[in-house]
Amino acid sequence: MSLLEVQNLSVSFDTDEATVEVLDNVVFQLAKGETLGVVGESGCGKSVTSLAIMGLLPKPAGRVTGGQIIFGGDNLLSYRPEQMRSIRGRKISMIFQEPMTALNPVQRVGRQLMESLQLHRPETSKDEQLKISVELLDRVGIPEPRQRLTEYPHQLSGGMRQRVMIAMALIHVPDILIADEPTTALDVTIQAQILELIAELQRENGMAVIFITHDLAVIAEIADRVVVMYAGRVAEEATALELFAQPLHPYTQGLLDSIPSLVGIPKTQLKTIRGMVPSFANMPSGCRFRNRCERAQQLCATEVPKYFDAKDARSVACHFWQDSVEQVQ
Amino acid sequence: MNDEAHPHLLEVHGLTKFFPVKRGVIPVSVGQVHAVDNVSFTLKRGETLGLVGESGCGKSTVGKTLLRLIRPTEGSVIFEGRDIVRMNRRELRALRRDVQIIFQDPFESLNSRHTVRKILSEPFIIHKRGLNAERKQTEKLARKEDAKQQKKLSPKAEREKKVYELLNRVGLDESAANRYPHEFSGGQRQRIGIARAIALKPKLIVCDEAVSALDVSVQSQIVNLLLDLQKEMDLALIFIAHDLAVVKHVSDKIAVMYLGNIVETSTSENIYLAPRHPYTQALISAIPIADPTRRPDRIILKGDVPSPIQPPEGCRFHTRCRYAQPRCSEEAPPLEQASARGNVACFFWNNLKLPQTQTQDVVST
Ligand SMILES: Nc1ncnc2c1ncn2[C@@H]1O[C@H](COP(=O)(O)OP(=O)(O)O)[C@@H](O)[C@H]1O
Ligand SMILES: Nc1ncnc2c1ncn2[C@@H]1O[C@H](COP(=O)(O)OP(=O)(O)O)[C@@H](O)[C@H]1O
Ligand code: SF4
Ligand SMILES: [Mg+2]
Ligand SMILES: [Mg+2]
Numbered sequence: 001m002s003l004l005e006v007q008n009l010s011v012s013f014d015t016d017e018a019t020v021e022v023l024d025n026v027v028f029q030l031a032k033g034e035t036l037g038v039v040g041e042s043g044c045g046k047s048v049t050s051l052a053i054m055g056l057l058p059k060p061a062g063r064v065t066g067g068q069i070i071f072g073g074d075n076l077l078s079y080r081p082e083q084m085r086s087i088r089g090r091k092i093s094m095i096f097q098e099p100m101t102a103l104n105p106v107q108r109v110g111r112q113l114m115e116s117l118q119l120h121r122p123e124t125s126k127d128e129q130l131k132i133s134v135e136l137l138d139r140v141g142i143p144e145p146r147q148r149l150t151e152y153p154h155q156l157s158g159g160m161r162q163r164v165m166i167a168m169a170l171i172h173v174p175d176i177l178i179a180d181e182p183t184t185a186l187d188v189t190i191q192a193q194i195l196e197l198i199a200e201l202q203r204e205n206g207m208a209v210i211f212i213t214h215d216l217a218v219i220a221e222i223a224d225r226v227v228v229m230y231a232g233r234v235a236e237e238a239t240a241l242e243l244f245a246q247p248l249h250p251y252t253q254g255l256l257d258s259i260p261s262l263v264g265i266p267k268t269q270l271k272t273i274r275g276m277v278p279s280f281a282n283m284p285s286g287c288r289f290r291n292r293c294e295r296a297q298q299l300c301a302t303e304v305p306k307y308f309d310a311k312d313a314r315s316v317a318c319h320f321w322q323d324s325v326e327q328v329q
Numbered sequence: 330m331n332d333e334a335h336p337h338l339l340e341v342h343g344l345t346k347f348f349p350v351k352r353g354v355i356p357v358s359v360g361q362v363h364a365v366d367n368v369s370f371t372l373k374r375g376e377t378l379g380l381v382g383e384s385g386c387g388k389s390t391v392g393k394t395l396l397r398l399i400r401p402t403e404g405s406v407i408f409e410g411r412d413i414v415r416m417n418r419r420e421l422r423a424l425r426r427d428v429q430i431i432f433q434d435p436f437e438s439l440n441s442r443h444t445v446r447k448i449l450s451e452p453f454i455i456h457k458r459g460l461n462a463e464r465k466q467t468e469k470l471a472r473k474e475d476a477k478q479q480k481k482l483s484p485k486a487e488r489e490k491k492v493y494e495l496l497n498r499v500g501l502d503e504s505a506a507n508r509y510p511h512e513f514s515g516g517q518r519q520r521i522g523i524a525r526a527i528a529l530k531p532k533l534i535v536c537d538e539a540v541s542a543l544d545v546s547v548q549s550q551i552v553n554l555l556l557d558l559q560k561e562m563d564l565a566l567i568f569i570a571h572d573l574a575v576v577k578h579v580s581d582k583i584a585v586m587y588l589g590n591i592v593e594t595s596t597s598e599n600i601y602l603a604p605r606h607p608y609t610q611a612l613i614s615a616i617p618i619a620d621p622t623r624r625p626d627r628i629i630l631k632g633d634v635p636s637p638i639q640p641p642e643g644c645r646f647h648t649r650c651r652y653a654q655p656r657c658s659e660e661a662p663p664l665e666q667a668s669a670r671g672n673v674a675c676f677f678w679n680n681l682k683l684p685q686t687q688t689q690d691v692v693s694t
Contacts, residue, residue: 010607041544143632157633181581187383187571189630192615196629212656214544217617221624240621260578264595267377267556267579270549276514276543 002029002070004053004176009067011048011057020280022048025067026234027226027307027315030176035202035209037223037240041139041217041277045232046212050178053210054085054094071176072133086096089120093169097181099161103153110149110165114135141197159190165198180212191312195222208281216255220244225254228252231277231288234307236316243316248324250293295320335410337563338532339372339395344404346390350638360638365389366589367404369664374532375559377566379580379597381573381612383634385585388569395567396428397421408533414594426456426529433538435522439510444505445521449492452528495524499554516547520554527558533565541570552579573616577601583669585609588637588645591664594606595671605673607650607681652681 011023040043040047051057053069055076069076076087096102104112113133117124124132130149137145140163143279152210153161162182169177179198183191199222202209211222218242219226226243228235228251236249247253254273275292278284284291290300299319309314311325318324345368347361365387374377379615380388393399395406406413413424432438439448493503499520510518519539526534536555540548549681556579559566570576576583581596593606604610611628618625630649635641641648647657656676664674675681 027399041546052543059417092439119343159633188573188617189383189612190633191617192627195617196627215617216545219621221617244619244621248414255545260544260549260574260575262574262601262616262618264578266577266581269553269556270578272549272553273546276516276547 004030005068005070006049006053007068007070009049009052009069011045011052011062011064012065013062013236015061018281019329021065022232022280023052024232025307026229026232028234028237030208030210032175033202033206033208034221034224035211037219038210038212038229039214039219039226040229040235041214043277044229046214046229047180049213049229050094050180050210053178054088054092055079055081056088065257067113089116089169089174090172091174093174093175094178094180094181095165095169097184099165100153100156102165103161105153107152108149109151109153109156113149113164116168116171130260132171134168136170137164139170140164140167140201141193142167157190158186159193162186162194163197166194166201170201170205174207176208176210177202178210178212181214182211183218184213184215191218198222202297216259227263228255231283232280234315234317235289235315236310236318236321238314242312242314246324248310248314248321249289249318250295250324251289253324287317292311295323336373337371337407338374338376338409340405340407341371341391341395342369342405342407344368344391344394344397344406345402346387346394347402363589363637365394366400366640367567368586368589368591370584370591370594371402372533372565372567374565375563375566376582377559379576380567380569380586381571381576381583382503382586383612385573385634385637387589387637388586389465389537391586392430392537392567392569395533395535395540396425396430398430402637417487422456426452427531428533429526429529429531430535430537431519431522431526431539433509433542439518439521439525441510443509444506445496445508445510446492448510449495449506449523449524450488451530453488453491460667491528494602495528498558499524499525500550514547516543516551517545519551523551523554523558527562527564528591531564532560533567534554535567535569537569538571539568540575541572548575555579569598573613585612588634588640590645590674591672592646592674593670594664594671599668599671605654605667605671605678605681606675608646608682610647652677 006026006028009023009026010021012019012021026049038049040046049226052064058158064077080282110133114129117129117132133149134145137148140161141300142148142163156164183194186194198209213219223240225239228249230251235251243252247256257271258273260270273292278288285301286303287305290296305317305319307315307317308321344365346365348364349358350362350534351357352359352361354446368391370378379392382388390399394401401414408424408428416424493508496503501517501520510521513521540551543551547586552575558564568576568579577597583595583600584591585593585606587608593609598607601613604613611630614625614628635648643658643660644662648655650657662674662676664672667673667678
């Protein structure tokens with residue numbers, strides 16, 4: 001049984017000009033203890049998806065217009081705000097690309113950690129909170145944790161700030177950790193540290209992780225299963241091994257081909273996807289990828305491709321996904 | 330041109346930049362940021378040098394000193410045989426036709442209240458070369474010519490034509506001329522930035538994280554455009570980026586920087602196949618690979634880059650180096666020749682072995 005099921009989730013935003021549907025029938029499941037990678041280029045709806053799960057869509061501009069988010073047998077979308085508060089930070093925690101937006105810049109790290117502890121574990125005494133804070137920082141690999149507690153967020157490096165965020169997310173070991181581009185702002189060396197830390201914590205605690213990134217290489221590294229998003233829809237879903245061995249959606253293929261390879265010949269032309277991501281106000285009819293797709297035909301303009309159960313446990317939203325299989329054979 | 334006199338378009342010797350660190354109400358200098366310390370390299374026409382290293386290691390500072398947007402503390406930057414460190418204002422203006430820079434977010438460097446037409450006409454107006462398609466052979470000649478052209482105003486139509494040529498060249502529609510930077514996506518804005526940079530047919534462009542903020546599908550388009558332009562115009566490029574796969578793809582040779590020093594140089598192929606410096610090895614092993622069946626033997630570096638205000642004594646990398654010996658914290662290793670086209674600054678580059686500790690230090694993921 002799945003730990004979390006996102007079923008046909010649709011979300012709209014009211015902007016000055018119009019109402020735009022930024023998520024259109026997003027579907028995926030998350031199993032206990034697994035790492036689900038959610039990948040797609042900027043603006044495709046990755047963060048909106050995670051905010052919807054957390055019940056944190058910006059109000060009143062953003063609203064869920066359809067679908068369900070099933071967790072623990074309940075539809076989270078039907079929860080009252082105080083019910084959501086008992087889920088957030090306890091059952092489902094989240095870390096972001098830029099911890100500075102989540103940390104209070106004028107409060108010492110220790111004070112923020114202890115306030116979180118006070119909120120989430122009010123039964124603990126001040127002394128215990130201090131002890132737990134030190135343990136948490138130590139656990140996420142922050143050297144001299146006592147010293148760090150007395151510092152302000154800006155005094156820490158980007159990598160250290162991300163560790164503090166992870167420590168906060170671990171006050172209650174959550175069932176699900178949503179990590180929204182947690183390493184995007186970091187150097188590769190520091191990214192490697194953080195990926196290692198997340199994998200390690202997962203092994204220890206058995207929590208499931210939804211790892212959101214635009215970087216397919218990071219996905220290859222960390223994810224068991226992958227959901228590829230394009231322009232607010234799921235393009236395809238597969239295990240990481242299957243996806244990289246044989247992408248079925250032309251968008252996934254295009255993305256993989258665009259990545260410069262470390263073993264490729266320098267200064268040769270890279271493969272590209274022509275054109276660019278359309279804006280939500282001007283989405284093409286039918287398949288949203290069609291004006292960038294080399295496989296597009298008439299049908300792609302007139303009909304939204306259904307989300308097919310392609311093969312094995314894979315799904316793909318392309319009228320002509322079978323061409324991908326033939327290509328390889 | 331005087332290729333024989335100057336086989337290198339650019340020669341950088343002992344480039345050093347220290348920024349003062351000031352504290353207090355009445356700022357007093359309390360130290361210095363060793364942003365760039367004794368960096369040397371050369372670049373030929375049409376060649377690309379990639380600069381890599383963790384953030385804060387001095388890449389942008391090197392890039393900016395090449396245009397003298399920052400004045401170096403020490404060292405020389407010889408462009409076509411002349412030291413830009415010693416140039417006067419007029420010479421600098423001429424230099425900035427030949428050397429351009431593109432930043433990560435062109436939006437910041439594009440005037441948001443001007444149309445693209447105005448933005449792309451500007452270089453021709455500033456340098457009064459709207460009608461002057463041919464490059465000038467020497468600075469002197471160029472200056473005389475400038476003075477002449479100042480008198481006969483460049484016809485607007487001629488500039489207009491140039492703007493359209495530029496837009497076409499970077500893959501934008503001519504209708505883009507009437508629009509404002511904010512109306513474009515990141516990739517299109519970078520195209521506008523590139524159009525402006527190539528307007529005066531420069532010889533060198535510094536690309537400082539120029540493709541770093543772009544999505545991969547757009548990044549590859551911009552990389553291809555830069556490669557095309559380079560070939561067409563015999564452009565030299567300094568390509569700065571934190572994504573090593575991209576740097577490798579566009580560069581002929583690569584310099585790896587750590588805390589203001591170059592620790593290794595090599596051809597872009599060799600640096601990946603046979604990294605010699607322990608830092609390069611760690612940096613390359615940290616690159617995620619878009620193939621779940623290939624797991625790199627990862628060397629996880631401990632902690633962050635130390636402060637450049639008090640960089641470690643001796644080899645600056647010794648605090649994070651798994652091969653470090655007592656000597657490394659006492660003495661700075663010189664950048665020495667390790668192969669026909671590669672230099673390394675490590676005492677032990679030729680003999681890096683971790684016989685017993687190997688399995689502990691290499692984390693396989
Ligand atoms: N507060 C908001 N108001 C209006 N539109 C929004 C808001 N937040 C996100 N969007 C829109 O939703 C789309 C998806 O955004 P997001 O989920 O942040 O993308 P990603 O995380 O994949 O980069 C974007 O096109 C964005 O413009
Ligand atoms: N104008 C400045 N004043 C003081 N310090 C600076 C200035 N510009 C850069 N630095 C410092 O110099 C070092 C090198 O910076 P930079 O060249 O931007 O590195 P990179 O581009 O490799 O990230 C950093 O420690 C940075 O904080
Ligand atoms: S000189 Fe020493 S510390 Fe520096 S890189 Fe070489 S082995 Fe490591
Ligand atoms: Mg996002
Ligand atoms: Mg920089």
